Amino acid sequence: MVSLLLAFDLDGTLIPEGGLTVPQATRRALARLHALGVKTAIITGRDVPPNDVLDAARPTAVATNNGGRILLNGELHREARFDEADLRAVLSHGLNDARVIVFTADQVYVDIPPNTPAPHWLAHRVHAPLSEAPMGNVLKVGFYHPDIRGWRDALEQSHPHLVMTGAQPPYTEFLTVTPTGADKGAALVAVAEALNIELSNTIAFGDSDNDVAMLELAGHAVQLGQLPLLRPHADEVLDGPEALGAYLDGLAERLEQEELLSTQH
Numbered sequence: 001m002v003s004l005l006l007a008f009d010l011d012g013t014l015i016p017e018g019g020l021t022v023p024q025a026t027r028r029a030l031a032r033l034h035a036l037g038v039k040t041a042i043i044t045g046r047d048v049p050p051n052d053v054l055d056a057a058r059p060t061a062v063a064t065n066n067g068g069r070i071l072l073n074g075e076l077h078r079e080a081r082f083d084e085a086d087l088r089a090v091l092s093h094g095l096n097d098a099r100v101i102v103f104t105a106d107q108v109y110v111d112i113p114p115n116t117p118a119p120h121w122l123a124h125r126v127h128a129p130l131s132e133a134p135m136g137n138v139l140k141v142g143f144y145h146p147d148i149r150g151w152r153d154a155l156e157q158s159h160p161h162l163v164m165t166g167a168q169p170p171y172t173e174f175l176t177v178t179p180t181g182a183d184k185g186a187a188l189v190a191v192a193e194a195l196n197i198e199l200s201n202t203i204a205f206g207d208s209d210n211d212v213a214m215l216e217l218a219g220h221a222v223q224l225g226q227l228p229l230l231r232p233h234a235d236e237v238l239d240g241p242e243a244l245g246a247y248l249d250g251l252a253e254r255l256e257q258e259e260l261l262s263t264q265h
Contacts, residue, residue: 003037003039003195003196003197003198003201004037004038004039004197004201004202004203004255005038005039005040005041005191005192005195005197005201005202005203006033006038006039006040006041006202006203006205006248007040007041007042007043007188007191007202007203007204007205007214007218008040008041008042008043008057008204008205009043009044009045009184009205009206009207009208009210009211009214009224010042010044010045010046010049010053011044011045011046011207011208012207012208012224012225012240012241013205013206013207013211013224013241013244014026014042014053014057014205014241014244015050015053015241016240016241018120018121019050019241020050020052020053021050021052021053021056022052022053022056022057023241023242023244023245024245025244025245025246025249026056026241026244026245026248027056027245028245028249029244029245029246029247029248029249029251029252030056030057030058030248032248032249032252032256033248033251033252033255034058036252036255036256036259038255039060039195039197040057040058040059040060041059041060041061041062041063041188041191042054042057042059042061042062042063042064043061043063043067043184043187043188043191043204043214044062044063044064044066045064045065045066045165045176045210046064046065047064047065047069047103047108047139047140048064049062049064060072060073060191060195061073061077061191061194061195063184063187063190063191065103065139065140065178065182066140066163066165066176066178066182066183066184066210067178067182067183067184067185067186067187067188067214068080068139068140068178068179068181068182068183068187069105069139070187070190070191072191072194072195077190077194078190079105079139080139080178080179080180080181080182081136081137081138081139081179082138082139082141082179083179084135084136086159086162086179087135087138087141088135089155089158089159090141090155090159090162090177091130091141093143093145093151094151095143095145095147095148095151096113097113097116097145098111098113098143098144098145098148099111099112099113099116099118099119099143099144099145100130100141100142100143100144101119101122101127101141101142101143101144102130102133102138102140102141102142103138103139103140103141103142104133104134104137104138104139105137105139107126107127107128107133108122108125108126108127108128109127109128109129109130109132109133110122110127110128110129110130111129111130111131119144139178139179139182140176140177140178140182141176141177141178142174142175142176142177143174143175143176143177144173144174145173145175146172146173148166148167148172148173148174148175149167149168149172149175151167151175152164152166152167152175155177161180162177162178162179162180163177163178163179163180163181163182163183164176164177164178165208165209165210166209166210168209168229170227171208171209176210183210183213183214184206184210184211184213184214185212185213185214185216185217186213187214188202188204188214188217188218189217198219199217199218199219200219201219202217202218202219202220203218203219203220203221203222203251204217204218204220204221204222205222205224205244206221206222206223206224206230207223207224207225207227207230207240208227208230209227209229209230211230212229212230212233215230215233215234216233220235220236221233221234221235221236222234222235222236222237222238222247223236223237223238224237224238224239224240224241224243224244225238225239225240226239
């Protein structure tokens with residue numbers, strides 16, 4: 001059987017937006033695919049995938065922080081960090097009441113102005129003040145602000161080598177910035193190379209703008225949901241995470257048939 005790698009975004013793709021568990025139909029289909037020797041990777045903007053996702057997907061590779069930190073079989077394979085000059089530039093946003101969240105490999109640091117609501121997920125995470133962040137270990141910076149598009153435009157002019165997602169519909173108030181090379185496309189390439197799998201034998205699944213680089217490079221690209229900006233990059237479109245299980249079951253069925261035919265010749 002030809003080696004095959006399935007690369008999954010999380011929120012809005014493998015799990016519902018903001019969810020923690022993989023739908024049962026998807027979990028069962030993944031088990032069929034694993035039995036056929038198909039490899040899986042999680043490539044996500046999150047810094048920590050939920051435990052249920054790891055249990056269901058059993059990924060050989062996990063790329064977090066928009067692909068900037070890659071684990072292969074639980075061991076660190078690659079990590080992209082900001083240099084201190086770039087990080088200082090990213091943090092000099094000048095936006096009143098901006099919520100800023102900085103990620104290292106093992107900690108979250110925040111600057112949440114008084115009387116400004118924190119992102120809902122932050123209530124479930126241990127975090128420290130942004131002033132305590134180790135400047136040399138930062139992997140990702142997230143901003144929440146109604147006028148964040150202006151800051152993205154300014155950063156793209158002054159630091160075009162940085163990777164930026166968000167600050168466009170439907171993510172008009174949210175921006176993520178990662179270092180050079182920290183994007184999901186680069187992560188897919190690195191994982192495929194490490195596993196000795198041709199990019200033509202990869203299938204990527206995603207639903208948002210940070211998935212564009214991954215969908216562009218995959219052998220086959222599957223969009224979840226109806227975000228218009230992804231359409232030019234998708235070979236197929238599924239309604240959402242609830243449709244993924246049936247799609248993966250169909251893939252498993254085709255692979256089982258191919259395996260059966262190969263044993264008959």
